[in-house]
Amino acid sequence: MNAPTRYIDDSVKGFIIWSIIWGTVAVLVGILISLQLVWPQLNVAPYLTYGRLRPIHTNAGIFGWGIGSFIGLFFYITQRLTRTPLWSPGLARLTLWLFNIGIASAAVSLAMGYNRTKEYAELEWPLAIVVAIIWVLFSINVFMTILKRREEQMYISLWYIMAALVGVTVLYVINNLGVPLNFFKSYSIFAGTNDANVQWWYGHNAVAMVLTAPPLAIFYYYLPKVTGNPIFSHRMGIIAFWSLIFMYLWTGAHHLLWTPVPDWIQTLAMAFSIMLIAPSWGAVFNGYLTMNGQWEQMKTNYLVKFLICGITFYGLQTLQGPMQAIRTFSAFIHYTDWVPGHVHMGALGWVSMVLFAAIYYTVAKMYDTDIYSVKLADTHFWLVLVGQLVYSITMWVAGVQQGSMLLATNPDGTLHYSFMETMIAIFPYYKMRAVSGFIYLAGLVVFIYNIYKTAEKGNTQLSRASQP
Amino acid sequence: MLEKNPVIFIILAFLVIMVGTTVTMIVPFKWINGPGDLIAGVKPYTPLQQEGRDIYMREGCNNCHSQTVRTLAADVERYGYGGTYSKSGEFVYDRPFLWGSRRTGPDLAHIGLKFPDPMGAWHRKHLENPQSVVPASNMPSYAFLNQPLDTTYTERKMKLLKFPYTQGDLDEVKGKTEMDAIVAYMRKLGTDIPIKKAEAATQPTGNLKNPYSDLKGVKAEALSLFAKDCAVCHGENRQGNIGPSLRGSAKSDAELFAIISNGRGGMPSFGSSLDEQKIWKMVTLIKLGKHDD
Incomplete structure (x- = not known):
């Protein structure tokens, strides 16, 4: 029929490369701050103290690695699913420039102490505006490509992408509303309990719109591509999608259980968190059932390992999350290391596993070659899996131990342990956590080397083919 | 239809996410920080305290210290310092809120009630060298806060936040260090609320003699x-x-x-x-x- 569409992938490459770089920064800073929690003398200068570095770790991870790779992969996926070239390659290049300038300035400004302190919305107002512009430019490019599409049906992945476009915009803008004092500082327009409620409406739905919808879009696109099986149920995808984006927005206050936020908001958050298990597992089952009769691919296809392992961690994450949203359990583990354990299962296990698979597949496609080494990809898989499991499990144990010590009372109602006794008890786990970071980093190095060699191989083949 | 029209799709997705948003985030504005929440004794920050609060934010203290005493017996016992659990009215002047999400260090919502020393000697020593008072602490040293406080924006901050201040308040800030400011902030936290009075009398009741001679x-x-x-x-x-x-x-x-x-x-x-x-x-x-x- 038509001539094959010429897809434009230079910005896809750019975003993937830079997201890997920022992801590596996130892991390196993460390792440094994990060591600082054991040896406080590693806080060598004001701009290298834990309090200033921790937001750099989270921002580099969420915005640099997460959003950066999502933008790149969404440029790739959207073109294929719509059978239409990217609406504006120039705009995409501009977005990449802004993205890198934005993330680099974010790191510098956070190290200098320009910090709004609202988690994952720490950047001061000029940079928050840059982030919003990046997102809007990217959204326009993707949405216009969808509008001009040549494939009438919109596949599930495109719904998740579009939900993320509008969701992130609403969340980010509202939670960043403030009154500027000068170029470097502003004050939130919300005060006290209101500010807390807005922040965690944002914080938890950043998980929905950045760390759930986009990786699901990627999962739904790459699993059929990688396995050759069509997705199990389109209808289940539809139901899961709409109920997911409906329910998520009610749950923010489960971060604020037992605080002055009104009880009814907490109770709604708790109830909707439990209900969220259904749509989350809708996606998990859709993934599993797609593998029906093809499970031997877990052995034969290295990409399936990443994807199925990723969706499994998503399933575990969405069981553990609702459990933590129950008042009694929250009383026990909130404010302890249990929560970083939970978050890193999502970040390292779910989101990153799916991203690794998507990047391996996409880079090989774009360079029109095969992966440099499946063996190295397997090594990468096991290193990041072990690194993440050691991280999460040690933190869960530490959280349960500290949580029970903090709540322990004597028969007369006084506290059994001092705060420092509970800290001394968990320092050994902090050391193990730092070790897990190094294991994960080793996996990341193998991944980067493999991707680099794959691209190099693709370029060599291309130049050989073009020679007479 | 939905899977074929992206414009309708995106509008619908927006409306769907706005339902929960409206009920749990927008509607509560009607009550939170309203007259029912206010506590008479809670005062806005003075210029020095607000400068201290801004330093607390700059250093990211909220990454390790929470500022909400939950309605749990153990929380009240450990962090209440006589001020019971945190109530909404304690935070009406907090922009942003600083409740935190992780207690790598203790909760500070009522820390001002813990040490009555007006000079804040303990806080100073602890901030300069945490291990000198809590040997196993993993808190970084904040000795670098012993530098002059930048007061360029102090008055503008007070105006922007609509906090009352006098010329005397502004003069008080002049010549102060960042350490003075953050200690002033620490000393204010939790001190505006009614506290549980000590039940013990000035003198031991009944038997004046120490029952434990060994x-x-x-x-x-x-x-x-x-x-x-x-x-x-x-x-x-x-x-x-x-x-x-x-x-x-x-x-x-x-x-x-x-x-x-x-x-x-x-x-x-x-x-x-x-x-x-x-x-x-x-x-x-x-x-x-x-x-x-």
Whole structure:
């Protein structure tokens, strides 16, 4: 029929490369701050103290690695699913420039102490505006490509992408509303309990719109591509999608259980968190059932390992999350290391596993070659899996131990342990956590080397083919 | 239809996410921080306290310290310092809120109630070198806060936040260090709310005599109480630090009882957290525990 569409992938490459770089920064800073929690003398200068570095770790991870790779992969996926070239390659290049300038300035400004302190919305107002512009430019490019599409049906992945476009915009803008004092500082327009409620409406739905919808879009696109099986149920995808984006927005206050936020908001958050298990597992089952009769691919296809392992961690994450949203359990583990354990299962296990698979597949496609080494990809898989499991499990144990010590009372109602006794008890786990970071980093190095060699191989083949 | 029209799709997706948003985030604006939440005694920050709060934010203290005492007995016992659990009205001047999400360090919502010392000697020593008062602490040193406070924007901050201030308040900030500011902020936290009065009387009730004349029987318990409540000021081994050495004392038992129970100068009162028997055991430890035990 038509001539094959010429897809434009230079910005896809750019975003993937830079997201890997920022992801590596996130892991390196993460390792440094994990060591600082054991040896406080590693806080060598004001701009290298834990309090200033921790937001750099989270921002580099969420915005640099997460959003950066999502933008790149969404440029790739959207073109294929719509059978239409990217609406504006120039705009995409501009977005990449802004993205890198934005993330680099974010790191510098956070190290200098320009910090709004609202988690994952720490950047001061000029940079928050840059982030919003990046997102809007990217959204326009993707949405216009969808509008001009040549494939009438919109596949599930495109719904998740579009939900993320509008969701992130609403969340980010509202939670960043403030009154500027000068170029470097502003004050939130919300005060006290209101500010807390807005922040965690944002914080938890950043998980929905950045760390759930986009990786699901990627999962739904790459699993059929990688396995050759069509997705199990389109209808289940539809139901899961709409109920997911409906329910998520009610749950923010489960971060604020037992605080002055009104009880009814907490109770709604708790109830909707439990209900969220259904749509989350809708996606998990859709993934599993797609593998029906093809499970031997877990052995034969290295990409399936990443994807199925990723969706499994998503399933575990969405069981553990609702459990933590129950008042009694929250009383026990909130404010302890249990929560970083939970978050890193999502970040390292779910989101990153799916991203690794998507990047391996996409880079090989774009360079029109095969992966440099499946063996190295397997090594990468096991290193990041072990690194993440050691991280999460040690933190869960530490959280349960500290949580029970903090709540322990004597028969007369006084506290059994001092705060420092509970800290001394968990320092050994902090050391193990730092070790897990190094294991994960080793996996990341193998991944980067493999991707680099794959691209190099693709370029060599291309130049050989073009020679007479 | 939905899967074919992206414009309708995106509008619908927007409306769907706005349902929960409206109910749980927008509607509560009607009540939160309204008249029902207000607490009469809670005052806005002074210029020096607000500058201290901004330094607290700059250093990202919220990454390790929460500022909400939950409605749990253990939270109230550990972090209430007589001020029970946190209420919405305590935070109406907080832009942004600083409740935090992780307690790598203790909760600070009511930290101002813990140390009555107006000079904040403990806070200064602790911020400069945390391990000098809490040897196993993993908190970074903030000695670099001993530098002049930048007051360029102080007045503009007060105007922007609509906090009342006088010229005297602004003059007070001049020549201060960042350390002075953050200590002023620490000392304000939790001090505007009604607190539970110490139940113990100035003098021991009933038997004025210390029932524990022998150290042996009470030593283990007294040492563990000491480690929890006293070591941060009087040293791990009672050698003295911010507070005096407690290896023996010339004061009478009744005098020591009164000091522990009611506090004195920079020393907090323990009458509401330690019962009479425990206070007597501490008195015995202080009087008789002279050596490096």
